[in-house]
Amino acid sequence: MRKVLMGNHAVSYAVRLARAEVVAAYPITPQTQIVEMLSEFCAEGSLDATFIKVESEHSAMAACIGAASAGARAFTATSSHGLLLMHEMLHWAAGARLPIVLVNVNRALGPGWNVWTEQTDSLAQRDTGLMQVYCESNQEALDSVLQAFRIAETVRLPVMVVLDAFILSHTEEPVDVPSQEEVDAFLPRYEPEWRLDPADPRAFNMLVPPEHYMELRLLIQKAMDDALHVAAEVDAEYGRRFGRSYGIVEAYRLEDAEIALVTAGASSGTARVVVDELRSQGVPTGLLRLRLFRPFPARAIARLLSRVDKVAVIDRNISFGHGGIFAAELKAALYHEPxxxxVFEFIAGLGGRDITPATVRGIVGYLQGHDQPPASPLWWEVKA
Structure with a gap:
């Protein structure tokens, strides 16, 4: 069924289609409409789930941890400082191997207080053990949530699906909402091998001494490694069933490109338009869109960029004292390539500042005029 939905509501429809059994909710701009609509679904009976209103985002993830430990399909959503407050529990969710799905609507961190889009909040969680998926459109947000439950329950790791504040969360687009029967065939009921059950008592997540702890961490790393293949397989199956697939990383007009733009999230659409424009002018430009960030698809990225001369990474984030997070990861992925x-690093669009076609054109123009990248990231379109 075709509907016109804002990104937040596309997520809500996906959670209902996934038949989530527990939703833990604490409101924060700009994700609040996700849990508001889910509360309406629960109230009207179209979603048979326990809706838990908690006192903080830390408690929201804690409630999901309890629910998933008991074998329930669990979901929550947050943004910005709410995600930071969840941080401790994110480590627990991954360490306990719980397939929770979290949607984070990217929002800049304060101070100064800001409710607009920036990816630093989600990228700051990159070492927690959560998988991370970045969406370009509202359709992709719906599809990615459905894929996330399937991936999470296969590899037994939590997944964070990420979309841009306001640009996606509050902007309405046509979205194809699949039928419940179609989704049920793709995403069957969750049946964990182990769960908290009074009829079959077991102990979980006890004290682990040094002689066993490293082995448990290695299992998480192996699950992350496996997740690269699982995510690709799930996306391919989704494409066969629903006619839409995205890959773990997307290459657009890279076959003969001399300059490649690297983006993630909604700014990828802007970059795509500029690539087409520049191609029509004879400028061999392409786009590499990062969709899966954790685990990082290093080999796929290295292969796709192997024939490119110059790369411009547009980071809508900042790791203070270093630079852009995507650029750092990409450089590491390319390090061993002969x-x-x-790689040129650009910091742009922080705090919701628009990344426009003119922004992207200017970045490509900079690459055309420089043979070597500067030693430090370029802060693009910063006021003097």
């Missing part, structure tokens, strides 16, 4: 492109 033939690798020059």
């Amino acid at each position: 033939q690798r492109p020059m």
